[in-house]
Amino acid sequence: xxxxxxxxxxxxxxxxxxxxxxxxxxxxxxxxxxxxxxxxxxxxxxxxxxxxxxxxxxxxxxxxxxxxxxxxxxxxxxxxxxxxxxxxxxxxxxxxxxxxxxxxxxxxxxxxxxxxxxxxxxxxxxxxxxxxxxxxxxxxxxxxxxxxxxxxxxxxxxxxxxxxxxxxxxxxxxxxxxxxxxxxxxxxxxxxxxxxxxxxxxxxxxxxxxxxxxxxxxxxxxxxxxxxxxxxxxxxxxxxxxxxxxxxxxxxxxxxxxxxxxxxxxxxxxxxxx
Amino acid sequence: xxxxxxxxxxxxxxxxxxxxxxxxxxxxxxxxxxxxxxxxxxxxxxxxxxxxxxxxxxxxxxxxxxxxxxxxxxxxxxxxxxxxxxxxxxxxxxxxxxxxxxxxxxxxxxxxxxxxxxxxxxxxxxxxxxxxxxxxxxxxxxxxxxxxxxxxxxxxxxxxxxxxxxxxxxxxxxxxxxxxxxxxxxxxxxxxxxxxxxxxxxxxxxxxxxxxxxxxxxxxxxxxxxxxxxxxxxxxxxxxxxxxxxxxxxxxxxxxxxxx
Numbered sequence: 001x002x003x004x005x006x007x008x009x010x011x012x013x014x015x016x017x018x019x020x021x022x023x024x025x026x027x028x029x030x031x032x033x034x035x036x037x038x039x040x041x042x043x044x045x046x047x048x049x050x051x052x053x054x055x056x057x058x059x060x061x062x063x064x065x066x067x068x069x070x071x072x073x074x075x076x077x078x079x080x081x082x083x084x085x086x087x088x089x090x091x092x093x094x095x096x097x098x099x100x101x102x103x104x105x106x107x108x109x110x111x112x113x114x115x116x117x118x119x120x121x122x123x124x125x126x127x128x129x130x131x132x133x134x135x136x137x138x139x140x141x142x143x144x145x146x147x148x149x150x151x152x153x154x155x156x157x158x159x160x161x162x163x164x165x166x167x168x169x170x171x172x173x174x175x176x177x178x179x180x181x182x183x184x185x186x187x188x189x190x191x192x193x194x195x196x197x198x199x200x201x202x203x204x205x206x207x208x209x210x211x212x213x214x215x216x217x218x219x220x221x222x223x224x225x226x227x228x229x230x231x232x233x234x235x236x237x238x239x240x241x242x243x244x245x246x247x248x249x250x251x252x253x254x255x256x257x258x259x260x261x262x263x264x265x266x267x268x269x270x271x272x273x274x
Numbered sequence: 275x276x277x278x279x280x281x282x283x284x285x286x287x288x289x290x291x292x293x294x295x296x297x298x299x300x301x302x303x304x305x306x307x308x309x310x311x312x313x314x315x316x317x318x319x320x321x322x323x324x325x326x327x328x329x330x331x332x333x334x335x336x337x338x339x340x341x342x343x344x345x346x347x348x349x350x351x352x353x354x355x356x357x358x359x360x361x362x363x364x365x366x367x368x369x370x371x372x373x374x375x376x377x378x379x380x381x382x383x384x385x386x387x388x389x390x391x392x393x394x395x396x397x398x399x400x401x402x403x404x405x406x407x408x409x410x411x412x413x414x415x416x417x418x419x420x421x422x423x424x425x426x427x428x429x430x431x432x433x434x435x436x437x438x439x440x441x442x443x444x445x446x447x448x449x450x451x452x453x454x455x456x457x458x459x460x461x462x463x464x465x466x467x468x469x470x471x472x473x474x475x476x477x478x479x480x481x482x483x484x485x486x487x488x489x490x491x492x493x494x495x496x497x498x499x500x501x502x503x504x505x506x507x508x509x510x511x512x513x514x515x516x517x518x519x520x521x522x523x524x525x526x527x528x529x530x531x532x533x534x
Contacts, residue, residue: 053526101510120493165370166365166367166371167370167371167373167374169326169329169331169363169365169371170363170365170371170372170438171373172331173329173330173331173358173359173362173363174359174362174384174385174388174438174442175355175356175358175359175388175390176355176384176388177355185373188375189373189375232280269479
């Protein structure tokens, strides 16, 4: 544990990313108490460039951009974490079962996973959301359905490695039932790489949600970075701040989760040099 | 009725390229109650595979494994779980045989929970984690309960693995090179511990080893394995002093004079 933490903290970018993510989480939790105007509040001060009154400017309806970005954190993180959690749980259960029991079940499950992986995920997500209508739950479900095979493949490989180790055989000789061995001996020892993959899925999910919102495939009353980009791009030449700031927010957040995922993966790999 | 009978066991591995390798070919071996049988041979001779088959961890492609006269292959999975606890393994590498995420207390409690109801009737059996630890020479036992495997020395780890096996009140211990993973200084201690356990509890051993000196010090009977087959077996004193097979002679000649 200590060694893992030491390795993690030696990745400067990872520590910085973790700090940034922590900040985002605090902002998301504090959303109802945030100072400043309501991001949905329309005013007369339309298309204001960044100033002291509006640090990041205002949009065509006089809504405050900074306020929009701060409130948008909640949507991005909710979608990111919920989708990653769902994909991880599905992937762990399916991957572990396939890897542990092997045989025909394994073959079937991995072929299904491949089908999900070869489909261009963004197009499929866009089609599903366009057909079934917008809604956060739907976006989360679609992303989770598209991302679980990544986790399942990883989990399957780890479980196949660990099920052959002697400590598993030793517990089998104690007469413990196979499903119990899988749940209490094998899976806990296979979770480390999955944690890293799950963090990367958060980034993918945030990006996909932003892209769907950018295409207008999200509910109109939701304050979301992708949605802000969507309305801002029409004024790209005369109001750059409407595109640049939400874009930067998406970029930094996706980058942070990617760096964090890489750092976690590297820190949990005992063969890596610190 | 022998404790363990391996009856015409054959096991074939499929290499990743598809080639078939016969690891064990038509092997029959019997271990009587309270007897120590050493299975000696070079690495790759199939002795570890045979050990795993005896423990029910591997199904043989042909032949039968009999526990007290009953065939493992004909048991339901529930029956197998109940019967197999009479045979406990001790592996070469105690680091690999203990779940790294469980402290000693958990490792032993897990075994105590699984102990068959019949075993607790015996008055001599240890009733707690601490008693188990002290019975393998880890005193005071309470000092080790909260430690994780990586916080123990190699010898201590092997003792914990032995304590776990003893928790089940086994009638046979299948020890696969139990000393090769340990330092020379620890080997003697662990060997003495195994020999004390044998004397105190009267259980049987199937001792898998490449080390003739261990077989000599420890075994009642010796079976010599070569390329998947048992080429010679008999009383230890006889096989190790007057071998009839060329292979056994060469194996004995390979032992440094010092130990003879």
